[in-house]
Amino acid sequence: MELWVRIPLRKSHGTPTDSNSEYPKDSWELWNAFRRLCDYDSNLSVALDVESMLLPSQNSLERWLGESVKAVIISTEVIADCFVQTARGYLLTSYGEELITRFFHHSVQIIISGSTLHDLQKESVNITEGKFSLVLVGADGTHTHPYKPYWDYVSNLFYSMELLSEQERIELRYRDRMCTLSQPLKDNLDAEAYEMLEQDSYKYIQYKRAIARALKDRVPNEKASELTTVLMVVGAGRGPLCQSIIGAEKTDRKVKVYAVEKNPNAVVTLHDLVKANGWEGTVTVISCDVRFWNAPERADILVSELLGSFGDNDLSPECLDGAQRFLKPDGISIPFSYTSFIQPVTTSKLYSDIKSHNKHSYFETAYSVKMHSVARLAPSQPVFTFTHPNFSKKHNNEGYRKLYFDLPRDMGSALVHGFAGYFEAFLYDDVHISIEPTTTTPNMFWWFPVFFPLVKPVEVHSKTPIEAHFWRFNDSTKVWYEWSVATFPTGSPIHNTNGSSYWIDL
Amino acid sequence: MELWVRIPLRKSHGTPTDSNSEYPKDSWELWNAFRRLCDYDSNLSVALDVESMLLPSQNSLERWLGESVKAVIISTEVIADCFVQTARGYLLTSYGEELITRFFHHSVQIIISGSTLHDLQKESVNITEGKFSLVLVGADGTHTHPYKPYWDYVSNLFYSMELLSEQERIELRYRDRMCTLSQPLKDNLDAEAYEMLEQDSYKYIQYKRAIARALKDRVPNEKASELTTVLMVVGAGRGPLCQSIIGAEKTDRKVKVYAVEKNPNAVVTLHDLVKANGWEGTVTVISCDVRFWNAPERADILVSELLGSFGDNDLSPECLDGAQRFLKPDGISIPFSYTSFIQPVTTSKLYSDIKSHNKHSYFETAYSVKMHSVARLAPSQPVFTFTHPNFSKKHNNEGYRKLYFDLPRDMGSALVHGFAGYFEAFLYDDVHISIEPTTTTPNMFWWFPVFFPLVKPVEVHSKTPIEAHFWRFNDSTKVWYEWSVATFPTGSPIHNTNGSSYWIDL
Secondary structure (H helix, E strand, O other), rough: OOOEEEEEEOOOOOOOOOOOOOOEEHHHHHHHHHHHHHHOOOOOOEEEEOOOOOHHHHHHHHHHHHHEEEEEEEEEEHHHEEEEEEEOOEEHHHHHHHHHHHHHHHOOEEEEOOOOOOOOOOOOOOOOOOOOOOOOOOOOOOOOOOOOOHHHHHHHHHOOOOOOHHHHHHHHHHHHEEEEOOOOOOOOOOHHHHHHHHOOOOHHHHHHHHHHHHHHHHHOHHHHOOEEEEEEOOOOOOOHOOOOOHHHHOOOOOOEEEEEOOOOOHHHHHHHHHHHHOOOOOEEEEEOOHHEEEEEEEEEEEEEOOOOEEEEHHHHHHHHHHHHHEEEEEEEOOOOOEEEEEEEOOOOOOOOHHOOOOOOOHHHEEOEEEOOOEEEOOOEEEEEEEEEEOOOOOOOOEEEEEEEEOOOOOOOOOOEEEEEEEEEEEEOEEEEEEEEOOOOOOOOOOOEEEEEEEEEEEOOOOOOOOOEEEEEEOOOOOEEEEEEEEEOOOOOOOEEEEHOEEEEEE | OOOOEEEEOOOOOOOOOOOOOOOOOEEEHHHHHHHHHOOOOEEEEEEEOOOOOOOOOHHHHHHHHHHHHHEEEEEHHHHHHHHHOOOOEEEHHHHHHHHHHHOOOOOOOEEEOOOOOOOOOOOOOOOOOOOOOOOOOHHHHHHHOOOHHHHHHHHHHHHHHOOOHHHHHHHHHHHHOOOOOOOOOOOOEEEEEEHHHOOOHHHHHHHHHHHHHHHHHHHOOHHHOEEEEEEEEOOOOOHHHHHHHHHHHHHOOOOEEEEEEHOOOOHHHHHHHHHHHOOOOOOOEOOOOHHHHOOOOOOEEEEEOOOOOOEEOOOOHHHHHHHHHHEEEEEEEEEEEEHHHHHHOOOOHHHHHHHHHOHHHHHHHOOEEOOOOOOOOOOEEEEEEOOOOOOOOOOOOOOEEEEEEEEEOOOOOOEEEEEEEEEEEEOOOEEEEEEOOOOOOOOOOOOEEEEEEEEEEEEEEOOOEEEEEEEEEEEEEEEEHHHHHOOOOOEEOOOOOHOOOEEEOO
């Protein structure tokens, strides 16, 4: 059974909700109070009733994108009010169009309700000038179904939506589908994963750019013919980073490459790649776990792509700490720095999916997920930063960060289901790759954001900051995160204490 | 494993806690934030550190009585500060004594810490005048263990505590032990329960008083010899109410009693009682469920004791509605009115016990429990009232009540684990019985309060009222309660929706 609750889309500005008033000024709070009483039941959805095209602020609307909105009901009266009569007929205001279009992107049904208000006799067809206006008489001059004009209008909005990009189309089937994160040290990638990894060509362009710059900085033009730069690829896989290095040879620098890879299946393909390209003189393939390898010489540059969606979650810090023992004292690491980011989100969809498993540990696990039905409640903030190489003897890779997130003032209250996690990495100089929304590298699809759920959604108010706590811990066998959230006067327990539910094996 | 967290007993007055401050002014909030991070783990307890005998307000201390306080640590320095030096030696201020005594009542250990500060040489013994003062030299003039004086003092406080009353001693073993509520219509009481019920003699004194007054009001003195009043005892059990009626015969009114009882085992004893007392001419025993009995005549007075701890929870309304069909139009019911009450409470003990079963439905069940480790956060308020007889055709026994509870201003924040439930009943005129704390009938022990738990404790602040919702529902087979709580900005789901976890069979 599914229950759709009809909620007016309403939020008056001014004073915040009075706790004693019977009907909240912000209808989101009505919805929130109701579903809280229903214990966040997954069968509960919203049918938003657009009462007027004088819509609440963008920030306050944003919240609904993280909710389970199934339908938007627009009365003919509202449409009549907001259609602008032009020489070409009626046109919906662009704001109204934008609202409907946004909900189309979330597969929301549009329902037209009420009696037909436009006089079918007086209006005429007009679909010229590329802009579709309200058709009130059929093209052949006869009356169509009285609601057909409205239907035509809405469906025209649908068809005039911008087409999805190729990347978006590829990602369509991953939308809001959670995957557990990989165990990069314990498990080997399979061929399909390598295929997908290597398809992310833009990433390797950035690597090539970074390597080229590093080579030039390391070896001045006048010494290009005499000095050979030693590069070690830590986790070479089936060879894409080797290709980036060879591609960077346009700098005319001489390179010597050790391609270290622990996965024997990948090594076979890597050997083939080297042979097929005639790189035997340049690239030496080492079939070994980098942690247990003894390098025959020290490297100028370590090149790796060990980053996970949350930056350090694939244990790049631990691997590079191990690998830097065969880096020259002035050697460099590509990437040389990476930072994880988090952002509080509303996402009823993901919360319901996790809840459906009825297992506490599922709420204490981070997932990789292409978030779509999500409301991002505040700009993301950096959590943990790692730099390489790090020869300080005292450093360790544990960390703790407390962050305060402020909701936009005009958003109203909101519900935090958890945190979206991202990373930004600097390869060399300012050459970077990122999945953090504001600095994201376009056309890169290997990484989906991470989602850290909360076992119980936490209600927050625009006047009170969200206080998030994130920890990164390790012991001799594993690395794990713990997280909790507090907002006056309430909060969550600490999730995943001692890595009891989710960890990454060392 | 048990973990005791040492928390200073501290609460500064003035402005409420600033959400940005690192250390809350009210140390209860420190404790609350910590155990919330630990997800209200049952192994977590408090060792309260008394830093100064300038104690926080009584209301704010009250909260700790609902918490799992295992120890109170008092430093010798604090004791030194607050001992009043008198001619007879040192005396603890009465407020300090009261604090320690209160915690003794909750089996809390008292720990004296710090170095011995009183000069053993200079002081002398004094235990005269019934008041025990600090003994700093052994009775024989030799030095005792340096801490012995402190120990003596504390243990003397223990021994000088008021003895428990007989009722309290009987109830000792029931303290904080939850029992599920009875199914009065489905199940029959056993002999032990009847024994206990009948021992509650004060209750029957009240019934006798009420019946006597009703008889006098109904039959004027001058008609006492000619009119016979017909009484029906609905649920006569083994006969205590019959005894109350016969006892009320001192009014010289003539009575005829029908004692209706559905439990065949009780009927046997009831017959014996009638025979043994020679009541055959007055009392007719009817072995029948009152709902299916056809009375040979109409009654003047219905007498019943069908009340549960929450008043109507033993289905007195439904039974008396059924029984009133053989009541005269001007007939009366004893009791004629009863009201349930609720009160928000902190009770870590009961919450932990329920949680230990790891079953959601246990949180949606009401229990009968002699609450001891409990903090009552606000005065109780009436919920549902029933009056009898009620010949209105439209009335039904469903109900809904919304209540607002204000925490005392000087209490600070608190945690609501659920609601304590009580009842007050009026038998006749102003003759009443009650277990509601402010109107409680002394020396009555049959009823323990009811506890309605919350699946997740709700944090409340003295500035925001607690909004409680209670429903009483019935269908053709059962009666049940639902409840929820809200406090800006958060709240609970509705508990026991559709009576899914807890109900009373009709």
